[in-house]
Amino acid sequence: MSIFTVILSRAFKAFLTLLAIAVLNFCLLHAAPGDPAVVLAGEAGAADEQMIEQLRERFGLDQPFYVQLGKYVGGVLQFDLGYSFRQGAPVSELILDRLPATLLLTLTAFVISLVLGIAFGVAASARVGKPSDSLLTTLALLFYATPLYWAALMAVLVFSVWLGWLPGFGYETVGADYTGMARVIDIAKHLVLPALTLGLFFMAVYMRMTRASMLEVSQLDFVKTAKAKGLSGPAIRRRHILRNAILPVVTLAGLQAGQLVGGAVLTETVFAWPGIGRLMFESLAARDYNTILGVFLVSAAMVILFNIVTDIVYRLVDPRIGARA
Amino acid sequence: MSALSIEHLSIGLPQGADRAFAVEDISFAIEKGEILCVVGESGSGKSMTANALMGLLPPGVTVKSGRAMFEARDILRLPEAEKQALRGERIAMIFQEPMTALNPLMRIGEQIAEVFAAHDRFSQQERRDKALTLIREVGLPDPEKIIRAYPFQLSGGQRQRAMIAMALALEPKLLIADEPTTALDVTTQAQILKLILDLRERHGMAVMFITHDFGVVAEIADQVIVMREGRVVERGSAASVLTDPQHEYTRRLLDAIPTGKLPPARAPREVPALEIKGLRKVYRTGGGFFRPVREVRAVDDVSLTVGRGEVLGLVGESGSGKSTLGRTAVRLVTPDGGQVLVGGTDLAALSEEELRKQRHKVQMVFQDPYASLNPRQRIMGALTDGPITKGFPKAQAQARARELLEIVGLGAEAASRFPHEFSGGQRQRIGIARALAMDPELIIADEAVSALDVSIQAQVLDLLRDLRERFDLSILFITHDLRVAAQLCDRIAVMQKGKLVEIGTVHDIFLRPQQDYTRQLLAAVPGADWAKAGAA
């Protein structure tokens, strides 16, 4: 099966999944107490029946549930995520505004955690049983046990407040109007703490996985074959063990994409990162259904995208998958 | 001067192992161009010896004393860097499992060329050319394609050839082959053995060939040593060891080997215990939106009968469909067509619910003694689940179970124990008792002795022979090993690619085979000539 057809079939499945998510979450959200019209009226400072009725009508909340659902799903089918009356803008616009920040954060965290996790995992497995291995595995366990938001708070406290090395929140220095390289550096500085705290937990996960996987693969027969060929230890690790050991790590990384995107909600909150996670959290309190649903759909799409990417990576690394059918 | 000479080698096992030494004070030598077979059952220390020579001992296992002189150096005491330089260049090794011994993610060509890279020989282009030459030499078809293929695209025999190509790459002086043909079908095994013999001729290297199979010894050995529990118990030329074994253990091993000696023919049985008519089973894989469906005809219109009190051997190579046939006969697999008549009932046509009530009629003894018993269930449970479901009172079922355990030679107290407390051979006995507990009309033994060491194998075969007399059992005995089949069976059916090739009495099949394929199989049996000589 070629990669193209893989993507095609995955995309088709993804489409069905997203549709299901749209329907289920729509039902879920509408089960929630809290009438968006009342909330919005409340926020406007004062609300009377007339105003709430107006708002209901405008939201289409006066229509039967199935009509609302049908309209929503119909819209989603045409890539229309609806309109946020609270924010007074199309949901897709709100999300597109915030999406780059989230993508930047999650991708950076993903890359950091994967690269560092694999690197440390390989290093630990090469020194198995020695003090440096114990140190690395203990650290990984600690990271693994540390609540993300707490790590974030402590990081802000230490690196931003006490040491003053890095900005503790936000996406860029507002109003500095940096351009070009200066802006990139500015954003990068702001990115360090959130990406690291989000990435550390997953780094620990990948490190442990890599280490275990390296040790397991190193017991396999072909490693003995490689030794019998007269290859050196590092060459065997690099050429034979790592390539095989990385496959389960890649699979895991794909499966954990959902957690990563979910973790971004917390990170974005603590670091005031203007991404879709925060958008969702804020919209939730206001029962801004359309926006929450939109964020759900987009983040689910992100997860699926992560999965497809890891799938493709897997296929590129492992020749067996493509040929199986 | 010998190519390799091992003197008083002892290899220590880590603490907590079942014995202190894997190998204790062994000495032997291999001459240039000579093939030395190291024979022994599992745990004899033969593989450890090979690993020690390659410097590939697992962690915790160490050389305690002795030396191994190779090219005037003690290779056991070399620094790691020199050992590394030696490996692959002066001493090469091939392994038992061709399926796992190759890196699944690397092309065959790369893996061969890697040998040159490891020893820093030749340019990229030269490496590739050499790899092509090697692939050609080991007789792999279409070298240009093979070089770009991944291991999973090759058959077991082809992979073993690729392994051999790798081993030959730098013209080593010594080749260590650790059970290289054990995992292969007979015909493939014969080809690989021939290849090794050829290569030895052409390159004049010494070969240390590790095997458990005296048939293989007969095919290729110049010299033989027999090992048992870490010690050498017998040594000598192949001819003398095979024909005139000195040590009692060697004799036992040789006796245990199913020879071509055919048992006296028994009268054919008229009453059928099992009738299979036009059985078909097709496996379909893939399918879905974007995938084509692939079909494999595992069992293709097969009809045969097992008479009451008869043992029918079902022989074939891997992929011949013999196991599928067996599993279809007990309706673990539902056939696509045809009938499976047991005592007049067509098992293939029953509904799931009706089938459960008829299950007891056909029982099975499985191949893997470690997987065929539930590790979380006591033996008593395994033996009484069936009878109790069938309707026997619990006490009666338990009494019967104890009795059967006595009969298979384990003793009634075995009932209260868990499977992990038993050895492989004992577990297989439990499996047989379990089958008997259901009082079946037919027993299907699916490679029931294949996973066992030779001497254990012989004991289990003895037991089966005994039980068969005692209970007048009808058995469908599935095996890949013609020699085993010959020992137990009244008739033999040969399968190939889902089709029944030939069926006849043991004497007919062995002495008057009608089909080319049967003849090929017979010819490929290792030590066939020697066995025939012995039989004569």
Place this chain on the structure above:
Amino acid sequence: MWKRFSSNIGAMIGVVLLVAVIAIAIFAPLLFSHDPWQMVQRPFLAPFSMDGLPLGTDTLGRDVASQLAYGARVSLLVGLVSTLVALLIGVPLGALAGFYGNWVDEGAMRFTEFFQTIPNFALAIVLVAIFEPTLASITIAIAIVSWPPVARLVRAEVMSVRKREFVDAARLAGLSRPRILMTQVLPNTVSPIIVMASLMVATAILLESSLSFLGLGDPNAMSWGYMIGAARTVIRSAWWLSFFPGIAIVITVLALNLIGEGLNDALNPHLSRKGKA
């Protein structure tokens, strides 16, 4: 098995830590005379600055040490119960999918995938917000987002056990399929489930604390996440208010992870098995 487990230093450290946490949780009323909500002293007392209040007081002058002890109850309870609920969802689903295969498997796995596609924390937030934060809703929300890995694991294990020959033997013994699943297959998947469950308790504790941190905790139950969340705004002036509960979480989760790893090594010794000749 216990021998293998007890020889694992890390696991034993984990057991000791966890037992300590459990003991503190159980005996909290005996150890601390103050209710965790009771305002006993002036606010923002630093740790060790006053007898009887070893960890100081919080923003309302409540005893931090007492809060930590009572918080352990909520963390452990939510962790344990949500894991049980997740197992109750995941084990049957995975078992059925793995055992019956075909469309059952297909359906169950689509369903599982579907839940794995929604970022789990986001889903938990929405669920808790919708059903309003109470211990019950939090527990259920955590269970709902954490069962998919269980289902996948059980499915994989069941599929592999199902292929073992003793299952065929049981079929030949005439056992019904549900009975085979219950008596032959499932008991053989217990070890990895136990290992996973111990790690899930740890994850559930993290999830609960994250929810509380965001203000989605049960307002009538003192919990560590709540303490951190409540102290977040005063982190500059009273860092200890968020520091100690954080440490408590790290210790508890670490202990559970250590135990989980120890169990894994003891129950699934597949790595050590390969070392044999």
Place this chain on the structure above:
Amino acid sequence: MTKLRATTFLIAATLAAPLAAQQEGGRLDIVVQPEPPGLMLGLVQNGPTQLVAGDIYESLLRYNSDLEPQPSLAESWEISDDGLTYTFNLHEGVTWHDGEPFTADDVVFSADVFLRETHARLRASLAYVESITAPDDTTVVFQLKEPFGPFINAFEAGTMPIVPKHIYEGTDYATNEMNATPIGTGPFKFETWEKGSYIHLVKNEDYYLEGKPYLDEVYYRVIPDAAARAVAFETGEVDVLPGGSVENWDVPRLTEMEGVCSTGAGWEFFAPLAWMWMNNREGPTSDVRFRQAVMYAMDRDFVKDVVWNGFGKVATGPVASSTNFYSDDVTPYDYNPEKAEALLEEMGYDGAPVRILPLPYGETWQRWAEAVRQNLSEVGINAEIDSTDVAGWNEKTSQWDYDLAFTYLYQYGDPALGVSRNYTADRIKKGSPWNNVEGYENPELDAKWAAAATMVTPEERAAAYAEIQKEIVDDVPVAWLQELEFPTIYRCDVKDLVTTAIGINDGPRDAWIEE
């Protein structure tokens, strides 16, 4: 005819900054929290929107800290003696940010058409209005049906923002594309809105007051985390923390920093007063003795000192002491648990559970609810906190599904605008959280509220309101808690930031930065 003419706005300005000449230029960074849902002040009037859009939109008047009207778009105004005719003379030469001229027609359109449809609170005041007319381009006349004392307070920017007729007439207001780029007459123009990050306003070069504004630009910064907001102020990234944008605990720490000033001024118009609704319809809270017990059980001074860090004042009744018509001649409810227990004993309280609904506005309110719960449980009331978010709070209060519910409301300068709406029976309407949610019914008092609203002289009104306060405090329909004070924290080199009764909502007009 009483002629109220603002002598001159210059005097007010000079008083605030006696010697130094205002310096031009500079940029001000102000925290806005939460991010406003929109900036079109005619459509959205919540706090954050008022904060930002108060620089973009203007109304006819502003109010000083004594709640006296000051000129804004109206240069001068007069009220007829019978209190029925309000005549405003508009500034000349005012233009909209898009260059279109501003005229009296815009005012008529805004008040009579646009806001009537979109602005519920104003609609209540407009009910007294007979007609709104524009005799010429710079004159607007409001003709009332009956005298309505508080009407003069309705011309604040958040209450009656003047919107451009040329943009909105005949369109669907809610979906008009121009809502994203609001056009007003104010001292600052909308420049950009980086969602989730900041809103950027720039100086309106064509502003009709010579020399104003002084600042070049204003950034409203969105920082969703209170601690992060504090850090941002400390590191100098923002200059102004409007009231409520950091937790109270952080306030002393920040104000002690060098060069940092704070003021409690700028909230006089709103005079936020916090209380707990007590459900008068059912449960233990329907018993007046229980309600009194709640009042006695609460240690309100503790809350003021600890939860609010000393900011604000314990409330004595429905009217805030900073507004007109406040009376302290009422029954005091001091912290007295014994008395509370006695009252509970007397009524025979059976331990029925009482749910407390906190206001989901952050840690302070959560702590407050916790403190109240603790107080109540100490006198034997079985109190539990009901957890909820903004949406749930709105739903539960407007559906009357609560026992005790925290809230706070603005008083808008006059009991008739901001107070009576919570106590009169005609304001019992399910579906809104901004009226008589507790369900208090007292026809006698209803009549008094109504009479007091339409009395013409302040003296008459003061007497009437004093009587009302005395009576209602004995009934405790709600548990009055505290007059809230939200200190605004800013750098001392920012001058004239808070000069009106709505504080920094329209503060940047006059503010300037000292070099």
